[in-house]
Amino acid sequence: MRYSMVIDLKRCIGCYACSVACRAEKATNTGIMFARVQRLEWGTYPSVKRMALPLLCMHCKEPACLEVCPTGATQKRDDGIVWVDKDLCMGCRYCMLACPYAARMFYDKEITYFDNGRTPYEEVGTPNHVEGTVEKCDFCMDRLAQDLEPACVANCITKARIFGDMEDPNSEVSKLIRDKGAAPLNPEFGTEPSVHYLPP
Numbered sequence: 001m002r003y004s005m006v007i008d009l010k011r012c013i014g015c016y017a018c019s020v021a022c023r024a025e026k027a028t029n030t031g032i033m034f035a036r037v038q039r040l041e042w043g044t045y046p047s048v049k050r051m052a053l054p055l056l057c058m059h060c061k062e063p064a065c066l067e068v069c070p071t072g073a074t075q076k077r078d079d080g081i082v083w084v085d086k087d088l089c090m091g092c093r094y095c096m097l098a099c100p101y102a103a104r105m106f107y108d109k110e111i112t113y114f115d116n117g118r119t120p121y122e123e124v125g126t127p128n129h130v131e132g133t134v135e136k137c138d139f140c141m142d143r144l145a146q147d148l149e150p151a152c153v154a155n156c157i158t159k160a161r162i163f164g165d166m167e168d169p170n171s172e173v174s175k176l177i178r179d180k181g182a183a184p185l186n187p188e189f190g191t192e193p194s195v196h197y198l199p200p
Ligand code: SF4
Pocket: 056, 057, 058, 059, 060, 063, 064, 065, 066, 082, 098, 099, 100, 101, 102, 103, 104, 136, 191
């Protein structure tokens, strides 16, 4: 079993539903975004092209972040999910420097959205975050434990995100990788990402 996500760049319309769903699911602080969408533009007017590039932790098979973690806080599960044990993280941020995909963020201190303290929603989500530690996407492993898809997958309105086991030859992600050419971003980094992209 190795969890994988395939993102179909032809289907992605850059609506940010994934970003909003991730933020709602994880109750992340302002400035922290596990499911980013980068807007790219190239060409010269009037021949200009645009595309949206969703980014997240690539859940690498050979994670550069894990190699440099001095406390063992960054761990990889047998199903390929790379996650951070907040009780072990000392906030040194070596992992942020090591990650070639800029997938990690530092939770410096709690910042509420409104001046008069936490909203009821923030009350629920904030205890999951520990000031002075590094955070990132964990493929919604809490949802997976309840047989739910990651929030970004479940809320993608164009079904641009497909999630499954890339070691199961009959899974949709395996077929997209094998038959449709879904490939990781920047494979030259050598970390063997689990996240793959179908070309725009
Ligand atoms: Fe680690 Fe970065 Fe790979 Fe995620 S994308 S597993 S944070 S090296």
